Amino acid sequence: LLQERHHYCRSRIHKKTENAEFNEVFSFEAPIDGLSSRMLQLTVYDYERIKRHDIIGNVIMRDLLEKSDLSSWTEYTMHVVDNDKKDDYGDILLYLNFNKNDEKLHFTVARAYNLRPMDITGASDPYVKIIQLNQRKRVKKKKTSIKRANLHPVYNENLTFDLPRQQIRDTSFLVKVMDWDRIGSDDLLGCCIIGSESVTKEGREQWERCVLQSSEESNCSQESLTNGMWHSLLPDVPEDFCRLPNFSKEKKERRSMRFRLKTFSGRR
Numbered sequence: 001l002l003q004e005r006h007h008y009c010r011s012r013i014h015k016k017t018e019n020a021e022f023n024e025v026f027s028f029e030a031p032i033d034g035l036s037s038r039m040l041q042l043t044v045y046d047y048e049r050i051k052r053h054d055i056i057g058n059v060i061m062r063d064l065l066e067k068s069d070l071s072s073w074t075e076y077t078m079h080v081v082d083n084d085k086k087d088d089y090g091d092i093l094l095y096l097n098f099n100k101n102d103e104k105l106h107f108t109v110a111r112a113y114n115l116r117p118m119d120i121t122g123a124s125d126p127y128v129k130i131i132q133l134n135q136r137k138r139v140k141k142k143k144t145s146i147k148r149a150n151l152h153p154v155y156n157e158n159l160t161f162d163l164p165r166q167q168i169r170d171t172s173f174l175v176k177v178m179d180w181d182r183i184g185s186d187d188l189l190g191c192c193i194i195g196s197e198s199v200t201k202e203g204r205e206q207w208e209r210c211v212l213q214s215s216e217e218s219n220c221s222q223e224s225l226t227n228g229m230w231h232s233l234l235p236d237v238p239e240d241f242c243r244l245p246n247f248s249k250e251k252k253e254r255r256s257m258r259f260r261l262k263t264f265s266g267r268r
Contacts, residue, residue, distance in 0.1 A: 001028045002039040002113060013047050035065035039091065039113075039230055044080055057081050060088070060114075062230055089190040089235050090115040090151075092128070092177060095228040096194070096210040098163065105163040105211065107173070109144050110228065111154045115189050118179040123149040125180040126189055132161050133172045133195075136240070137247035146180045168211060172197050174241055177233060190233025199238050202231050 001008075009026035030038060044056040057080035061067065067074065081088065095108035109128045118124045127146040132139040140161060147153035163171060172195030179187040196212075198204045210227040 001030060002041055015047075032065070032070075035068060038064055040064060060091075062091075062232070088114060089233040090177070091230050091232055092175065092190075092192065093228060093230050094175065094194070094206070096206060098211045100165065103162065103164050105161045107159045107161070108228075109155045109157050109159065111152070111156070112177055112233075113152050115151045115153070115177065115233075117151060118187050118189065119149075121149070124151060124189060125149065126151075126153050126177055127180055128155065129176045129178055130159055130161075131174040131176070133174060133241070133244065134167055134247050135170045136172075137245050139171075139247045163211075169196060171195060172241075174237065175231070176237070188237070190235060191237050192231040192233055193238070193241065194231075197240075199234070200231065202229055205229070206231075 011022050011024050014020035040061040042059040045053040046056055047053055059078045059080055061078070090112055091114060092112045093110040095110060097106040097108065107130055112126060115124055115126055125146055125148050128144040129141060131141040142159040144155050144157045172193055174191065174193055176191045177189040179189050181187065192203055193199060194203045195207050196204060198207065206227055206229045
């Protein structure tokens with residue numbers, strides 16, 4: 001049960017079969033209100049007595065809160081994805097905290113999981129870059145630290161952006177997970193968009209729940225709302241969010257300078 005990978009259960013070994021039937025029950029303790037920020041990973045191994053077990057494939061189940069039925073069992077059939085043939089570009093866990101009094105949005109970049117290896121060593125050096133957009137124009141960008149040789153990096157870093165209420169509906173955030181390179185340009189590992197214009201359901205839902213609702217409810221408490229959610233990374237930046245210009249204010253402050261001018265005749 002992700003986030004904590006050290007909480008796991010293991011089934012019995014079924015020898016010499018490709019159609020194993022387990023019929024085993026595993027239990028994890030987790031609060032209901034925290035299921036939206038959790039994922040369930042099932043990994044199938046080929047047992048080896050002497051050397052390290054080989055991974056046959058993975059299944060990752062998201063949206064646990066929506067898929068859970070507290071009154072009865074729910075059955076799911078999912079395809080096991082081979083690690084060598086997977087089209088999953090990883091996931092990132094983000095927490096949003098909007099303070100309507102200070103008009104600031106706090107991004108907590110918690111962690112990423114199952115990122116693509118980009119180096120010849122089979123690893124990556126990931127960092128997260130968040131770009132604030134207003135009307136599809138770049139306003140500000142901030143970065144996390146770099147985690148060397150890590151496909152499951154843990155950051156727990158807070159990045160804060162100014163977000164006036166009148167700009168909320170025109171604002172989106174482009175979250176890019178990058179692979180740091182010492183020489184040359186950094187490579188994109190994956191991205192997601194948070195905001196009303198997000199191309200994913202998770203990006204729109206988290207923005208609606210955390211930012212829009214907390215900014216419009218006049219009777220809510222002064223304490224800002226905090227919400228965490230896993231986002232599946234897209235392999236490329238959507239076309240509508242590529243090559244965006246920088247945002248500039250329409251009215252620029254005019255600066256004046258007072259000076260004296262004295263003329264001289266050509267005679268000495």
